[in-house]
Amino acid sequence: MSATEKGLVLKVGRFREADLWVRILTPSRGVFNGFAFGGSRSRRRFVGCLDPLSHVLFTIGTNKTGTYTVLEEGTLLHNFPELRRNPSQTGLAVNCVKFVEAVEIDPSDARPAYELLLETLHSLEKGGGCSDFTPWLFRAKLAFDMGYTPDFLSCGNCGRPLTGTDGHRFNVERGQVVCRTCLSDGKPLEGLARPISAGVLRALDWIQHSSPSDWCAVSMDAEVRRQAGQLIELFVAYHLGLSWEGGMYKKV
Numbered sequence: 001m002s003a004t005e006k007g008l009v010l011k012v013g014r015f016r017e018a019d020l021w022v023r024i025l026t027p028s029r030g031v032f033n034g035f036a037f038g039g040s041r042s043r044r045r046f047v048g049c050l051d052p053l054s055h056v057l058f059t060i061g062t063n064k065t066g067t068y069t070v071l072e073e074g075t076l077l078h079n080f081p082e083l084r085r086n087p088s089q090t091g092l093a094v095n096c097v098k099f100v101e102a103v104e105i106d107p108s109d110a111r112p113a114y115e116l117l118l119e120t121l122h123s124l125e126k127g128g129g130c131s132d133f134t135p136w137l138f139r140a141k142l143a144f145d146m147g148y149t150p151d152f153l154s155c156g157n158c159g160r161p162l163t164g165t166d167g168h169r170f171n172v173e174r175g176q177v178v179c180r181t182c183l184s185d186g187k188p189l190e191g192l193a194r195p196i197s198a199g200v201l202r203a204l205d206w207i208q209h210s211s212p213s214d215w216c217a218v219s220m221d222a223e224v225r226r227q228a229g230q231l232i233e234l235f236v237a238y239h240l241g242l243s244w245e246g247g248m249y250k251k252v
């Protein structure tokens with residue numbers, strides 16, 4: 001049986017003369033490969049749909065034995081022409097797509113990942129991308145959205161609101177902040193806990209509630225930016241098992 005679903009095309013490859021495989025992210029299936037038989041020739045069934053970064057309404061089925069996914073046809077919803085025309089914007093989009101591919105998005109995490117990537121592409125299409133912020137804020141927001149949702153406003157131990165002072169610590173494994181009062185009780189902390197300043201707490205809370213269209217309007221103190229970036233990379237490495245090394249994401 002076939003179903004229709006919106007999806008973002010991440011990658012396309014040819015496997016026979018006229019046939020293509022297409023890696024897609026959809027809100028219910030996550031990242032998967034579908035086969036478009038005759039896809040490189042069929043002008044009618046896939047008009048403008050089979051290019052990376054296209055947003056497409058696909059009709060999706062399976063082969064007779066149900067062993068693989070077949071793309072039956074597509075209707076192009078958006079192909080982000082301004083984004084494609086601008087090499088630096090395209091680079092930012094590709095960086096975000098590579099991260100989504102590396103994370104191996106399960107169906108249960110698919111909706112926030114799909115919505116975030118789609119919003120990011122629309123924001124890049126309107127010229128709202130910057131190399132300083134888009135890639136790492138995308139990583140942070142995706143990690144926060146995928147069910148880990150750390151709380152940067154109250155202590156994960158006693159529940160008290162975190163005051164605007166320094167001296168708190170962020171427990172990377174639990175995604176919780178432990179306040180200075182709890183720390184002064186002298187109970188040992190389990191796991192990896194890093195000091196976190198009031199400025200970094202505010203920045204991380206802002207990132208968690210931001211959307212891609214906010215990312216270029218932000219100005220951030222260089223030291224806050226550096227510390228927030230380090231905590232996010234630790235959080236991503238621990239929860240998603242990925243680190244950024246030499247221009248690509250590696251499993252850690």
Ligand SMILES: [Zn+2]
Binds near residue numbers: 157159180183
């Ligand atoms: Zn506390």
